[in-house]
Amino acid sequence: MHKLATPMCDNELGREILKQLGALQLNGMVPPNGMERSLVKASMSMQKPALMEVHMRFMKQFSELERDWQLMKDPLAAKPETRPAKKKAVSLEGMRSIRLLELKVGKRYHGRVLHATLCADAFFLNLIQTMVEDEDGYAARVMIEDSLAGLTSWAKVQGRYPNGAKIAIKAPLLSELPDDSVALYVNTEDDLIVQSDFPAVSVEVNVWAKLDAAALRAEGNRLFAKQDWTGSIELYTKCIQKCLDSVRRKPTSNKHKKKGASENGTTSNGKVVDETVMLAFSNRAAAWMKSCHYERALKDAHEALTLEPHHLKSIYRKGCALHGMQQYELACKCFELALEQSPEKDIKLALQKSQTCDMQSRRGVYELSKYLVGGFEGPLPEFSDYVGPVEIRSSEGRCRRGLFVTKDVEVGELLLVSNALVVVHNGNHATGKNTSPSGRSNALLRDELLCSLSNLLLKSPKWLEQACSLADCECHGNTKVPPLELFRPNSKWTAGKEDVVLPRLKGVLLQNALDESGSCTRVLQAGRGSQFLGLWPLPSFINHSCTANAVRLHVGDALFLHASRHLEAGEEVTLAYVNTLLPKQMRHELLEKDHWEFTCSCSRCDLESNLSAPLKQVTKRFQSLWGWKEAVTPGQVECFKMAKLALRLEHLLKQKGLYLYERQLVRASFFVAYWVGYLNIDRLGTLCVKLPLPDMLIDAVTAVAPSDTMTSFFAGYWLKRLEEQGASRPVIHDAQQRAIHIYRCVYGNQTSGLLKQLLEAHEANTIL
Numbered sequence: 001m002h003k004l005a006t007p008m009c010d011n012e013l014g015r016e017i018l019k020q021l022g023a024l025q026l027n028g029m030v031p032p033n034g035m036e037r038s039l040v041k042a043s044m045s046m047q048k049p050a051l052m053e054v055h056m057r058f059m060k061q062f063s064e065l066e067r068d069w070q071l072m073k074d075p076l077a078a079k080p081e082t083r084p085a086k087k088k089a090v091s092l093e094g095m096r097s098i099r100l101l102e103l104k105v106g107k108r109y110h111g112r113v114l115h116a117t118l119c120a121d122a123f124f125l126n127l128i129q130t131m132v133e134d135e136d137g138y139a140a141r142v143m144i145e146d147s148l149a150g151l152t153s154w155a156k157v158q159g160r161y162p163n164g165a166k167i168a169i170k171a172p173l174l175s176e177l178p179d180d181s182v183a184l185y186v187n188t189e190d191d192l193i194v195q196s197d198f199p200a201v202s203v204e205v206n207v208w209a210k211l212d213a214a215a216l217r218a219e220g221n222r223l224f225a226k227q228d229w230t231g232s233i234e235l236y237t238k239c240i241q242k243c244l245d246s247v248r249r250k251p252t253s254n255k256h257k258k259k260g261a262s263e264n265g266t267t268s269n270g271k272v273v274d275e276t277v278m279l280a281f282s283n284r285a286a287a288w289m290k291s292c293h294y295e296r297a298l299k300d301a302h303e304a305l306t307l308e309p310h311h312l313k314s315i316y317r318k319g320c321a322l323h324g325m326q327q328y329e330l331a332c333k334c335f336e337l338a339l340e341q342s343p344e345k346d347i348k349l350a351l352q353k354s355q356t357c358d359m360q361s362r363r364g365v366y367e368l369s370k371y372l373v374g375g376f377e378g379p380l381p382e383f384s385d386y387v388g389p390v391e392i393r394s395s396e397g398r399c400r401r402g403l404f405v406t407k408d409v410e411v412g413e414l415l416l417v418s419n420a421l422v423v424v425h426n427g428n429h430a431t432g433k434n435t436s437p438s439g440r441s442n443a444l445l446r447d448e449l450l451c452s453l454s455n456l457l458l459k460s461p462k463w464l465e466q467a468c469s470l471a472d473c474e475c476h477g478n479t480k481v482p483p484l485e486l487f488r489p490n491s492k493w494t495a496g497k498e499d500v501v502l503p504r505l506k507g508v509l510l511q512n513a514l515d516e517s518g519s520c521t522r523v524l525q526a527g528r529g530s531q532f533l534g535l536w537p538l539p540s541f542i543n544h545s546c547t548a549n550a551v552r553l554h555v556g557d558a559l560f561l562h563a564s565r566h567l568e569a570g571e572e573v574t575l576a577y578v579n580t581l582l583p584k585q586m587r588h589e590l591l592e593k594d595h596w597e598f599t600c601s602c603s604r605c606d607l608e609s610n611l612s613a614p615l616k617q618v619t620k621r622f623q624s625l626w627g628w629k630e631a632v633t634p635g636q637v638e639c640f641k642m643a644k645l646a647l648r649l650e651h652l653l654k655q656k657g658l659y660l661y662e663r664q665l666v667r668a669s670f671f672v673a674y675w676v677g678y679l680n681i682d683r684l685g686t687l688c689v690k691l692p693l694p695d696m697l698i699d700a701v702t703a704v705a706p707s708d709t710m711t712s713f714f715a716g717y718w719l720k721r722l723e724e725q726g727a728s729r730p731v732i733h734d735a736q737q738r739a740i741h742i743y744r745c746v747y748g749n750q751t752s753g754l755l756k757q758l759l760e761a762h763e764a765n766t767i768l
């Protein structure tokens, strides 16, 4: 039964209505359970169509409810009431605009105003609820808390907040609701101003109208110094507009305009029309840069240079914008040009950075050693993207597209490097194009990621096109193979006409966002939370396999993809989306839980399906014992049971007469059962003697997941054990070579010395 919350209203009539509504509920005349929940759920993602649909359904039911009640009480009272006259002394003076998508959950925006249109009929339960749409077409649910006094019926509420009315929300706050959803919260009615109450935008215009162009630029500089990039951009824009308006008004300026006017109305004939406008363009370029709008920064730097070709800061800013767009070669040229004018340290450093990135993106050579040893400490570096010997191609079956190698590739060879479009961390620090620190649940991480992504895509047509090229949940026919140029630094790429809607973006994230889990994932992130969720464009084309052949190594926001096996030219590159050292049924459950929306039918899954009934029983037993999997030292009884299960499996494998490779695949699925036996060899005695040698298990897990943490951990453990037992030198040498090979699968083509160092560091931490 749907339950109405306690009303916020102390009005007699309001209480009466709610009491009557309560009575109606008992007669079954209530919105179905979950209706309100669907509304808030829909509002979380600001998907206008979904939000509207639930809102309308709710509205309809609510209005029927109220009409029934009115008719019951007094048939005449059912007529809509007129809007109560309500005059307020309101002012929006000095407040700057903000858009819905710019709002962050939990942050109140003082001094900002959200201009919007009511796009649904308002209604109320314990507070007034309605929907607004901002000028970008994004919609949100609004909850007006302190608003019931004098508005005790649906008709009155609608009269006060009529559909289509323009409103302004002062100091907006996107607030989290108890069920993890978000809504725009307005604490008092005074913060929500309906248009007829105020002379809309004109107040704001008047404030700035009083200032001349130089004062507007100075005001922009002041906001820039306060790191208010959006605010400074607004003021530089007003300054530019003012200058251009005055130029247009002067008859002499029209002559300039005819000769070589750019689209902004400035001249490109080398003569400086107005220093103020040039500086405003240049400063706005800096502000765009700071908010990661690199294309816009480039355009403004270009405008400034059209007016003053030798303006040092504009040349430097143009270089920075090009660097941000991964046009490293062109960026270097700008910095070299700037250095000819002034040997400033900042310019030298910028040149060095662009040269390094240029080299990395062309040759795929990265210096990772200092992040691999030394506990991954130190500041996070910037790595450029790199597209190695890979291509995107149509893939068979349900996979649509996939990533394939274009030549034979050896173990450890770097296939690509990709920086996150967006990433959110469940921990402390975060950097990158668009990252945000938090301490949130998985669902909220996803929402935060969606919010960051939708903001980011407004900033660059290239990022937008990259996101649009990815698959979404509904398989909306996205089988087009995008050109690799879209992902390659320094490439010539021209923007298409991509557009994206939020529901599709949500689908894109569900299908492509990667986290820290999976058998072929290693994370090196100094000082960050270990949990993250992000979107890396090119790696999003890699399909899943339960015997994957590549590994992703996360260093900061960069994802390094290495081959973890030898690959032949034309072979598909695969990653394990989930932990693959588990039985088929558990792998499939994990894939399903992670919203991947496919059932893996790789040869390993097929093999396990073919072993059907007997393997099913072992799996069931394994799952029931799996509860204590994380415990390093489970009780002796559990260890005994697990080890016995491994023996039962060995018996089954013998009976079925499988090939060695097939046996390895199945053993790897029950890795934990063997592992517990080996770890407790001293406690379990004769039982463990019957288990196959640990070398066989290492081979099995290497065959399935050469880069899994467990694989390298186990190889390191066994090496240490052999040394302690005083095994012969050749035996220890072989174990060491095998462990180093496994480390190469994980960390890529590092020197043998470095891999040995890593192995020793690992051994020191091994629990024995």
Ligand SMILES: C[S@@+](CC[C@H](N)C(=O)[O-])C[C@H]1O[C@@H](n2cnc3c(N)ncnc32)[C@H](O)[C@@H]1O
Pocket: 398, 399, 400, 401, 402, 470, 471, 478, 511, 512, 539, 540, 541, 542, 543, 544, 545, 595, 596, 597, 598, 599, 600, 601
């Ligand atoms: C990260 S995308 C991989 C690229 C995707 N195939 C494409 O065309 O863009 C993940 C989606 O690819 C599909 N996929 C990945 N691996 C698969 C597999 N082994 N079998 C079937 N579909 C798979 C699923 O639809 C999955 O949700």
